[in-house]
Amino acid sequence: MSRYLLIMKIMRRKPGALVPLELAICEAAAALRTRGHDEFHGYQIAKTIGDAAESRLLTAYGTLYRALARLEKMRLLTSRWEDPEIPARENRPGRRLYTLTALGDAALRDAHRAMEGPARARRRLAPA
Amino acid sequence: MSPALAIALALVRAWTRVYTAGIDPAIRARRLAEIDSDLWEFHEDARHRGLWPAAIAILMLLRLALGVHDDLCWRIEHRTVPFDLVRSGLWTAAAASIALLWLVISALQTREPPLSPVGTGNIVRMLYPVHAYPAAPPGATLPTMLPTSSAVVVHVTFKGAPPPPPPPPASSDDRR
Numbered sequence: 315m316s317r318y319l320l321i322m323k324i325m326r327r328k329p330g331a332l333v334p335l336e337l338a339i340c341e342a343a344a345a346l347r348t349r350g351h352d353e354f355h356g357y358q359i360a361k362t363i364g365d366a367a368e369s370r371l372l373t374a375y376g377t378l379y380r381a382l383a384r385l386e387k388m389r390l391l392t393s394r395w396e397d398p399e400i401p402a403r404e405n406r407p408g409r410r411l412y413t414l415t416a417l418g419d420a421a422l423r424d425a426h427r428a429m430e431g432p433a434r435a436r437r438r439l440a441p442a
Numbered sequence: 443m444s445p446a447l448a449i450a451l452a453l454v455r456a457w458t459r460v461y462t463a464g465i466d467p468a469i470r471a472r473r474l475a476e477i478d479s480d481l482w483e484f485h486e487d488a489r490h491r492g493l494w495p496a497a498i499a500i501l502m503l504l505r506l507a508l509g510v511h512d513d514l515c516w517r518i519e520h521r522t523v524p525f526d527l528v529r530s531g532l533w534t535a536a537a538a539s540i541a542l543l544w545l546v547i548s549a550l551q552t553r554e555p556p557l558s559p560v561g562t563g564n565i566v567r568m569l570y571p572v573h574a575y576p577a578a579p580p581g582a583t584l585p586t587m588l589p590t591s592s593a594v595v596v597h598v599t600f601k602g603a604p605p606p607p608p609p610p611p612a613s614s615d616d617r618r
Binding site: 383 | 454458472473475476477478479480482483484486487501504505506507508509510511512513515516
């Protein structure tokens with residue numbers, strides 16, 4: 315059974331490849347950074363992904379936070395709790411703040427390049 | 443706060459407590475705090491956008507329901523019980539299920555006559571019983587002859603090849 319689980323794990327993902335949600339999170343993180351938010355919290359990411367997809371329903375709690383944890387484990391994101399004084403002052407729960415790492419940037423570039431390749435080949439093969 | 447929203451918040455928090463129960467307290471506290479923060483941010487944002495409390499509650503519950511699968515997978519990833527123990531437990535449960543199934547089948551068998559001459563061990567005949575329906579009254583069409591509420595089960599028995607036909611009667615020439 316452990317061998318079967320291992321095979322499933324290998325089949326599910328190529329090494330270094332990002333699943334669509336992980337890619338969407340990295341893209342949203344990069345988009346937030348261009349808007350001046352180097353650090354972002356979970357809801358901000360869900361909102362950015364939802365806005366990009368023009369969807370009212372945001373990524374589910376379990377799906378989002380599991381993917382964030384996975385990206386952190388892959389070292390594409392880092393996270394920290396915000397200073398406890400800030401939420402205390404603003405009377406709200408504390409936020410876990412995530413940052414896209416240099417490795418995350420590289421993975422995003424690789425993913426875009428990997429997507430560009432087949433698209434370029436399709437354009438080249440398409441009849442004029 | 444509307445009752446619907448209060449219920450939705452309570453459900454999301456309760457579910458988070460349920461699936462994080464028994465894991466490393468630090469990991470549990472982090473997940474609980476993250477979900478709590480997300481709930482607050484979502485509520486505030488939805489309120490500023492002018493969403494009705496009922497709509498906010500529905501969206502919260504949908505976000506909860508759609509993530510249940512990932513919550514459970516995450517829980518399995520953070521299991522505290524060693525995998526070998528889980529595997530042994532699964533094998534034991536499977537063996538116990540088979541034994542129980544066998545006992546149930548045996549108990550059912552004792553109440554009914556054997557299904558075939560082969561005897562009580564004919565599992566194929568037991569799982570795929572032969573159904574037969576009463577003969578159609580003369581002139582009846584097919585749909586009316588099929589009973590709607592119950593079917594009569596006829597136990598088919600195989601008693602070997604039919605007896606050979608009787609020899610033809612001796613003619614008068616033979617007698618002579």
